[in-house]
Structures are given as structure tokens and as C-alpha cells.
Amino acid sequence: MDQQTLFANALGLTTPWRVTRVNFAPEQKQLDIYLDFARGSRFPCPRCGADAPAYDTSAERWRHLDFFQHAAYLHARVPRVECARGCGVAKITVPWARAGSGFTLLFEALVMSMIREMPVAAVAALVGEHDTRLWRIAHHYTEAARARRDDSQVQRVGVDETAARRGHNYISLFFDMEARRLLFATAGKDAATVTAFAEDLRAHGGTTEQIAAVCCDMSPAFIKGVETTLPGAALTFDRFHLMKLIGDAVDLVRREEARSETGLKQTRYLWLMNPSRLSVAQQAQVAQLARQRLKTAKAYQLRLVFQEFFAQGTRAAAEEFLGRWYFWATHTRLAPVIKAAKTIKAHWTGILNWYDSKLTTGLLEGVNSLLQAAKARARGYRTTKNLITMAYLIAGKLDFKLPT
Numbered sequence: 001m002d003q004q005t006l007f008a009n010a011l012g013l014t015t016p017w018r019v020t021r022v023n024f025a026p027e028q029k030q031l032d033i034y035l036d037f038a039r040g041s042r043f044p045c046p047r048c049g050a051d052a053p054a055y056d057t058s059a060e061r062w063r064h065l066d067f068f069q070h071a072a073y074l075h076a077r078v079p080r081v082e083c084a085r086g087c088g089v090a091k092i093t094v095p096w097a098r099a100g101s102g103f104t105l106l107f108e109a110l111v112m113s114m115i116r117e118m119p120v121a122a123v124a125a126l127v128g129e130h131d132t133r134l135w136r137i138a139h140h141y142t143e144a145a146r147a148r149r150d151d152s153q154v155q156r157v158g159v160d161e162t163a164a165r166r167g168h169n170y171i172s173l174f175f176d177m178e179a180r181r182l183l184f185a186t187a188g189k190d191a192a193t194v195t196a197f198a199e200d201l202r203a204h205g206g207t208t209e210q211i212a213a214v215c216c217d218m219s220p221a222f223i224k225g226v227e228t229t230l231p232g233a234a235l236t237f238d239r240f241h242l243m244k245l246i247g248d249a250v251d252l253v254r255r256e257e258a259r260s261e262t263g264l265k266q267t268r269y270l271w272l273m274n275p276s277r278l279s280v281a282q283q284a285q286v287a288q289l290a291r292q293r294l295k296t297a298k299a300y301q302l303r304l305v306f307q308e309f310f311a312q313g314t315r316a317a318a319e320e321f322l323g324r325w326y327f328w329a330t331h332t333r334l335a336p337v338i339k340a341a342k343t344i345k346a347h348w349t350g351i352l353n354w355y356d357s358k359l360t361t362g363l364l365e366g367v368n369s370l371l372q373a374a375k376a377r378a379r380g381y382r383t384t385k386n387l388i389t390m391a392y393l394i395a396g397k398l399d400f401k402l403p404t
Contacts, residue, residue: 003019003022004018004019004020004021004022005019006162007019007022007033010067011033011035011074011096012095012096013035013096014095016037016038016041016042016043017035017036017037017076017094017095018035018036018038019033019034019035019390020034020035020036021033021034022034024070026070026270029069029070029071029389030070030071030072030073031067031070031071031072032072032073032075033064033072033073033074033075034075034076035074035075035076036076036077037054037077037079038107040053042054042081042086043081043092044092044164045080045081045085045087045090046081046086046090046091046092046093047083047087047088048083050083050084050085052081052082052083052084052238053081053082054079054080054081055080055081055082055089056079056080056081057077057078057079057080058077058078058091058402059075059076059077059078059107060075060076060081061073061075061102062076062096062097062101062103062104062107063072063102063103063104063107063129064096064103064104064106064107065104065106065110066127070129073306074096074097074104076094078091078092078094079091079092080227081182083257098140101137102133102138102149103137105134107127108137108141110127110139110260111123111134111137112137112141112400114126114271115134115138115393115400116393116394118132119374119377119378119379120134120135120138121378121379122380122384127322135386135389138389138393139385139389140211141337141400142389142392142393142396142398142400144335144400144401145392145396145398145399145400145401146204146392146396148399148401149183149199149204149398150204150205151183151201151204151205151206152204152205152206152210153178153208154176154178154179154183154201154211155178155210155211155212155213156176156177156178156211156212156213156214156215156306156357156359157174157175157176157177157183157197157211157213157214157215157230157233158174158175158177158188158211158214158215158216158359158361158363158364159172159173159174159175159194159215159216159222159226159364160173160175160216160217160361160364160365160367160368161173161189161219162368162371162372162391164187164370164381164382164384164387165380169187169384170187170188170189171185171186171187171188171189171198171384171388171391172185172186172187172188172189172193172222173185173198173364173368173385173391173395175363175364175367175395177213177215177359177363179397180363180397181199181395181396181397182367182391182392182394182395182396182397183197183200184196184197184200184201185388185391185392187372187384187388189219189221189222189378190221190225190273191221191222191223191224191225191228191229191328192225193221193225194222194225194226194228194230195225195228195229196231197229198229198230208229208230208231208232209232211230211232211233212232212234213233213234213235213236213300213353213357213359214226214230214233214234214235214236214237215235215236215237215238215357215359215361216236216237216346217241217361218237218241218245218343218350223235223350228319234350234353234356234357235349235350235354236350236352236354236359237347237350237351237353237354238354238359238360238361238362239310239354240360240361240362240365241361242306242344242351243303243306243307245340245343245344246302246303246306246340247271247272247303247338248336248340249299249303249334249337249340250272250296250299250302250303250334250336250337250341251268251271251272253295253299253334253336253337254267254268254271254296254299256295256336257294257295257296261292261294261296261328263289263292264289264294264296264373267285267289270286271286271296271299271300271303272284274304274307275304286300293387295334298332298334299332299334299336299337302325302328302329302332303335305325305328308321309321309322309325310354314355315352315355318352319352322344322348322351322352325341326341326344326345329341329343334356367391367394367395370394370395371387371390371391371394371395373392374390375390378390378403
């Protein structure tokens with residue numbers, strides 16, 4: 001078997017394509033493989049599929065998988081064909097690369113498998129390409145995979161935001177809570193993001209009417225967006241955000257009281273954790289401070305009691321419990337606690353809806369942590385589009401249909 005046939009077989013070439021020349025330059029660490037087709041060859045019209053003769057050609061080059069430690073490139077004359085059915089003149093798509101790409105399909109498959117596990121900049125350094133070219137690969141396959149997704153069965157949705165970069169730059173993330181996958185990501189965290197999600201849902205075979213439940217934080221923007229765009233969805237405000245609301249109130253009480261009670265300094269995390277998560281020494285410290293009848297200890301006790309809301313047997317029992325807790329909280333004379341209680345009162349139905357939906361944003365918070373960790377490893381992403389693509393790679397469960 002001669003050299004040309006060997007490489008043609010390795011590349012999986014079929015008629016009319018063949019290898020005409022191979023140039024190996026070890027000093028440049030480069031392998032160049034030249035492909036061509038026989039005179040008179042015919043190709044399928046890109047528009048209708050009818051066989052058509054070559055009209056003219058243009059020379060192109062594609063980066064291929066490395067040949068051991070040497071960069072490999074394919075070179076070929078790519079023909080345009082003139083269709084007899086009236087389609088006009090159009091460039092064909094070669095079987096080893098997608099249209100407009102400077103890489104072979106196999107090279108792109110390698111890149112996609114690597115960037116799901118490591119920063120794009122690190123992959124770029126390994127393969128000797130600029131990272132912006134690799135991001136274009138990631139964007140293409142992510143968008144193509146999302147275009148194939150079917151959202152016709154989505155009914156329960158979770159919404160969260162994550163920081164895109166320092167300052168007030170955010171992206172909003174919409175999840176299918178049953179399939180535990182990212183459905184949609186977009187820049188911003190206002191009501192318009194819900195409208196954008198609804199448009200994307202319809203583009204993938206879904207309807208706004210099918211969304212029965214939405215879990216999110218108590219952001220007025222998200223609430224307005226859901227109520228306006230997804231009117232049939234029952235809102236649920238889950239445990240994570242409620243406990244954060246009350247925990248923040250406890251800390252505000254502590255910070256104010258620490259100005260006169262020096263023993264409260266550097267105790268923030270003692271009041272934000274449950275007793276079971278504290279060491280014996282920390283438990284003793286909390287008990288000793290509580291005996292001093294501190295305002296912080298009172299607020300802390302309210303936080304611990306509130307957790308029992310999620311252990312009530314029925315929605316009716318939970319509402320009765322919440323009413324008693326609200327009365328207690330609003331009579332504490334602790335301004336931060338009273339403010340938190342009134343916030344809970346304003347979101348009463350959505351809080352009680354947890355007993356019907358049992359939705360929680362734990363999945364969303366987990367993905368947020370993974371995304372922020374990936375961003376930290378990459379030392380940030382230059383564009384919001386890059387961050388959104390990475391979010392889909394991490395949590396989208398997309399079928400990329402890459403070549404093997």
C-alpha cells in the first residue's frame with residue numbers, strides 16, 4: 001500500500017476524493033496532506049442534492065488531529081458547482097469539515113471533549129491554537145445541540161442568577177427541574193429574562209401554558225416576569241433563600257449589638273450554622289452568650305424555630321405554624337427580624353406553595369458553584385456569551401452528535 005492510499009484510508013476518504021501528496025517537515029513539526037478530485041468529478045448540489053459538475057475551485061486548509069507530536073493540516077481545492085435544476089452556483093461541503101470551519105470534524109470533536117473538562121485557554125495552549133478559535137467551535141456545537149432540544153414536556157422550572165463578572169453583570173439560568181438540566185441562559189436578571197425564556201421555550205416545542213410551577217428567589221423582577229409571562233405557574237420560594245433571608249437578619253442584629261457587646265465580635269458563623277454543625281467548644285460558646293440575654297441570641301432562636309416550618313405535616317399545619325412564628329417575630333422589637341418577617345408575609349403564598357411543589361433551588365445553587373469554579377479556573381471569561389456557553393456545557397445535558 002503506497003503512502004497516499006494509506007493516508008486516504010486513515011482519513012476515510014471516498015470517491016472522488018483522494019490523497020495526491022504528503023509533505024512531512026519534522027523541523028517545522030508539521031504534516032501537510034494534499035487532497036484533490038479527478039477531472040470531471042461530479043458533486044451533489046448543496047441546495048437540492050442533484051449531481052452537478054464543478055464550476056470553479058478555491059484552495060482551503062483545515063487543521064487536523066496531530067500526527068504524534070506534529071501539527072497536521074489538510075489542503076484541498078473546494079469546488080463550487082453549477083446546478084442544472086436552477087439552484088445557481090454554490091460551494092459544496094467537504095465530508096471532513098463543516099462549512100466555514102478551519103478545522104476538521106475530528107479535530108473539533110477532540111476540542112469539544114477537552115473543553116468540557118478544562119479551561120479553553122489551557123486547551124488552546126495544548127493544541128497550539130488561539131482560544132477565540134476554539135470558543136467559536138464551542139459556540140457552534142452548543143447552539144446546534146440546543147436547536148435539536150425538545151421542551152414540549154417541561155412543566156416545572158427553576159430560576160437563578162449568577163455573576164458574569166465583577167460589578168452588576170449577571171446571567172439568568174432557567175432549569176428543567178424534573179430532567180435536572182439547564183434549559184436557557186441569558187444576560188441580565190430582570191423581568192425581560194423570563195420573556196426571553198418563554199420565547200426560547202416556544203422555539204423548542206413548548207408553550208408558556210404548560211409551565212405549572214416555578215421556583216426562584218424573592219427577586220421582584222423574577223416574580224413580575226413569571227406572573228406576567230407564565231400566568232399559569234405557581235411560584236415557590238424555597239428553603240435556601242428563606243433561610244438566607246432570616247440568617248442575614250440575625251447577622252444584622254449581631255453586627256449592631258457587637259458595638260457594645262465585644263463578645264459577639266468574630267462570631268458571625270456561629271449564629272448562621274445549626275447547633276449540630278458546631279463543635280463542642282462552639283456550642284459552649286453559643287450557650288454562654290445566650291445566657292447573657294443578648295438580642296442576637298433571641299434572633300438566633302427565631303431562626304432555629306423557623307426551620308421547623310419545613311417539618312409540618314400539611315400545608316394547613318404549616319400555615320398555622322407560620323402565622324405563630326410571624327406574630328413572634330414582629331413583636332421582638334428587632335428591626336432586621338421584623339423586616340424579614342414582613343418580607344415573608346409579602347410572599348406568603350409562594351412560601352406555602354413549597355408544600356405542594358416541594359421544589360428547591362439546591363440544583364441551581366450547585367450548578368452556580370460549578371460555574372463559578374470553572375470561571376475561577378479559567379480566570380474569568382472575556383464575554384458573557386462564553387460564560388453562557390460554558391453553563392450549557394456544564395449543566396445543559398446536550399447531545400452534541402460529534403463525529404467518532
